[in-house]
Amino acid sequence: GAGVSQSPSNKVTEKGKDVELRCDPISGHTALYWYRQSLGQGLEFLIYFQGNSAPDKSGLPSDRFSAERTGGSVSTLTIQRTQQEDSAVYLCASSLVTSRASDEETQYFGPGTRLLVL
Amino acid sequence: AQSVTQLDSQVPVFEEAPVELRCNYSSSVSVYLFWYVQYPNQGLQLLLKYLSGSTLVKGINGFEAEFNKSQTSFHLRKPSVHISDTAEYFCAVSDSGTYKYIFGTGTRLKVLA
Numbered sequence: 001g002a003g004v005s006q007s008p009s010n011k012v013t014e015k016g017k018d019v020e021l022r023c024d025p026i027s028g029h030t031a032l033y034w035y036r037q038s039l040g041q042g043l044e045f046l047i048y049f050q051g052n053s054a055p056d057k058s059g060l061p062s063d064r065f066s067a068e069r070t071g072g073s074v075s076t077l078t079i080q081r082t083q084q085e086d087s088a089v090y091l092c093a094s095s096l097v098t099s100r101a102s103d104e105e106t107q108y109f110g111p112g113t114r115l116l117v118l
Numbered sequence: 119a120q121s122v123t124q125l126d127s128q129v130p131v132f133e134e135a136p137v138e139l140r141c142n143y144s145s146s147v148s149v150y151l152f153w154y155v156q157y158p159n160q161g162l163q164l165l166l167k168y169l170s171g172s173t174l175v176k177g178i179n180g181f182e183a184e185f186n187k188s189q190t191s192f193h194l195r196k197p198s199v200h201i202s203d204t205a206e207y208f209c210a211v212s213d214s215g216t217y218k219y220i221f222g223t224g225t226r227l228k229v230l231a
Binding site: 031033035040041042043044045048050056058059091093097105106107109110111112 | 169216217220224
């Protein structure tokens with residue numbers, strides 16, 4: 001079946017511009033995650049959505065970052081007034097988790113959006 | 119707050135030799151532990167996970183890891199590596215009370231012929 005898809009695959013923008021990154025999770029997956037992968041920094045948690053619960057936004061680095069998930073499916077990560085330090089690969093993942101410690105506790109990752117802020 | 123440490127940023131090893139990639143986490147509360155692998159130019163995929171039960175877990179491609187609660191470790195091992203194992207390996211932990219995952223900085227395994 002179709003995996004997690006992200007668009008665009010690459011984005012080059014100028015400092016100060018806003019960008020929107022899109023994630024299409026696997027159909028039926030209840031949880032959706034955003035991470036940022038910078039060289040030498042590993043994966044940095046940004047935000048996750050779980051079903052109808054309030055999202056956990058504790059990883060967002062500043063108020064320039066926001067995300068929404070419409071209809072429990074597609075998610076958009078928005079970065080306002082981009083800065084050069086925002087340059088990174090932004091990864092989205094989804095999982096089907098109905099309870100902790102189930103065999104469904106697996107995140108499926110998209111290919112990422114490579115963002116370059118000039 | 120929970121944190122994950124992967125002390126080795128790069129590990130070179132010859133083909134058919136054994137390898138251990140180290141992972142330590144900070145909090146000893148009930149946790150779920152994972153190893154993900156990222157092959158060159160590919161997305162991350164799950165290698166193995168510890169949720170409960172036996173502390174020795176086996177994953178794909180001959181990898182295994184052992185959960186050691188007293189040492190708060192979840193080291194990844196393979197008795198004999200192949201060239202195709204060259205990739206970046208990420209350890210991750212999730213506390214039982216949250217769906218939030220904390221990833222380590224990754225270990226780049228390079229298998230040499």
